[in-house]
Amino acid sequence: MKIATWNVNSIRSRLERLLALLERHQPDVLCLQELKATDDVFPRDEITQAGYYSVVYGQKTYNGVAILSRSEPSDIRCGLEDGVDDPQARLVSAEIDGVRVLSAYIPNGSSVDSDKFAYKLQWLSRLRQLLDRAYDPEKPLAICGDFNVAIDDLDVAEPNKWADSVLCVPQVREALATVTQWGLVDTYRERHPEGGLYSWWDYRQLAFPKNNGLRIDHVFATAPLAQRCVAAEIDRDERKGQKPSDHAPVIVEFAQG
DNA sequence: ATGGTTGCTTAGCAA
Numbered sequence: 001m002k003i004a005t006w007n008v009n010s011i012r013s014r015l016e017r018l019l020a021l022l023e024r025h026q027p028d029v030l031c032l033q034e035l036k037a038t039d040d041v042f043p044r045d046e047i048t049q050a051g052y053y054s055v056v057y058g059q060k061t062y063n064g065v066a067i068l069s070r071s072e073p074s075d076i077r078c079g080l081e082d083g084v085d086d087p088q089a090r091l092v093s094a095e096i097d098g099v100r101v102l103s104a105y106i107p108n109g110s111s112v113d114s115d116k117f118a119y120k121l122q123w124l125s126r127l128r129q130l131l132d133r134a135y136d137p138e139k140p141l142a143i144c145g146d147f148n149v150a151i152d153d154l155d156v157a158e159p160n161k162w163a164d165s166v167l168c169v170p171q172v173r174e175a176l177a178t179v180t181q182w183g184l185v186d187t188y189r190e191r192h193p194e195g196g197l198y199s200w201w202d203y204r205q206l207a208f209p210k211n212n213g214l215r216i217d218h219v220f221a222t223a224p225l226a227q228r229c230v231a232a233e234i235d236r237d238e239r240k241g242q243k244p245s246d247h248a249p250v251i252v253e254f255a256q257g
Numbered sequence: 258a259t260g261g262t263t264g265c266t267t268a269g270c271a272a
Contacts, residue, residue, distance in 0.1 A: 009263075009272085010264055013263090013264065013265095036264065037265095060265090061264090061271090062270090108271075108272055110271080203263050203272090204260080204262045205262085243263095
């Protein structure tokens with residue numbers, strides 16, 4: 001079972017690349033973030049023709065998440081399900097082939113002294129509470145997406161430049177650690193302990209050609225699923241060429257359970 | 258120290 005995640009930065013501007021990616025990698029599941037589109041303009045027909053079901057939790061202009069899958073998804077859930085009045089579409093999940101799959105777009109946080117940063121920390125805390133409340137770390141579960149957190153300095157090309165940023169400050173690393181301590185394995189890191197490979201490069205300042213990147217897109221799995229992990233890669237080439245997303249996809253393969 | 262880029266929406270925000 002191949003599970004991939006990709007922040008597309010607008011599903012409509014990335015449709016051609018998305019269809020090519022499905023063809024190239026043939027994932028069983030693809031989690032998407034930053035659709036920047038409502039459900040009614042989501043390109044469902046093209047994706048159906050490519051052989052995938054679509055679970056969509058869209059939003060106008062900002063955010064929006066989805067899960068594409070070859071098998072039919074069931075028990076679809078949207079949001080953090082905690083009764084908080086939160087209009088931001090940042091989490092969707094479904095049961096697929098016996099695995100609970102979550103597609104997550106963690107808030108960026110803007111700057112450390114902003115309200116948005118407080119929301120980011122709160123969001124991660126609410127995510128941990130959702131896991132405690134609704135799921136079991138002893139069962140197969142994958143939470144995939146743009147976490148907007150570089151787990152440690154191995155995930156940062158230029159750690160000194162990024163140390164005080166919302167992607168790296170100790171507060172966000174600790175907030176993410178609180179989530180993973182629920183019982184999640186960083187599947188990519190398990191297979192690439194040396195680090196030095198990234199999933200996001202800013203559009204500005206020639207960040208990609210200079211490889212000034214960070215690994216902020218992750219596939220976390222509970223132990224029973226992580227034990228089955230046989231490969232994990234970042235498709236860095238997807239960041240090349242005309243009109244790329246600023247993120248590259250992460251693709252993780254699991255042996256049959 | 259600022260500005261650099263992209264996308265949505267159409268001047269300004271978010272990333």
